Amino acid sequence: MIEDLFKKAGLKNTRQRYIVLKKIELSKEPVTAEDIFRQLVSEDCKINLSTVYRTLNVLTDKNILLKILKGDGTAAYEINNLSHNHYITCSVCSSSVPLDGCPVRELSENISKSTGFKVTGHTLQLMGICSKCLEKVKK
Amino acid sequence: MIEDLFKKAGLKNTRQRYIVLKKIELSKEPVTAEDIFRQLVSEDCKINLSTVYRTLNVLTDKNILLKILKGDGTAAYEINNLSHNHYITCSVCSSSVPLDGCPVRELSENISKSTGFKVTGHTLQLMGICSKCLEKVKK
């Protein structure tokens, strides 16, 4: 499972990587580098904070994790399960491309705070012009 | 105009504040503290980077500016003109509340980069349960 993910991504399966990804997998909500680091240290697991950062960056590059910016500008990470997507649609040729990740999820907490609403759902649809049609327009 | 904004917010109208806000007003897109600082320095205008940061924070607190987090986690600011809004609607009583600011705007650049699309528009609608209806549900 995790081992396969690493293999597929061309990454070595090291102890540190494994436990970092495991921690994120088990967490219900996005976690920061510090979160992971502190948790692991409290469990007497030897790992360096730099390693956590490097691991998060690598896994994000490989699209195994999703990087989310919190309101204060710091980063949190979660498993990229692609389960919930939005799309951008070309207004010329009607082709659609999925956006990776749902940008609304990360906003929900702030919206709850500022409006008092419990957020239960949303619709988000982007419109635009795809690169091919942009080329044609230029001519 | 700017003077009135300051007065209404209970802020003194200082040279530094004035030029910072002016710069943001004249800019078409969100600007960072560094952007403003460098621009002003290049125009031989004496100002301290701390002052820029403090000014941005004060004006954001007073809702004169809107703080936007860029993809790298750094902050940019723009005039809060309330011209473009989205709403969250209560699925129980159908009341609507505007969200301040448009969260999609800040995403557009990233979306352009990752999809190749030129983003021309979007719809975003949140659904939820308002605080009053949440109260009723509890009972």
Next chain:
DNA sequence: TTCGGTGCAAAATGTTTGCACACAC
């Protein structure tokens, strides 16, 4: 055995703060 990964310490980046002085009101 070979590279990619890790630990450590140090640096880089973006932002905030304490303090003395300056200036708008």
Next chain:
DNA sequence: GTGTGTGCAAACATTTTGCACCGAA
């Protein structure tokens, strides 16, 4: 005159990097 705002330097938080060593394949 009073208190808010500013400049400066130093601190701070988060994240990145250089280098020597380590360990998975």
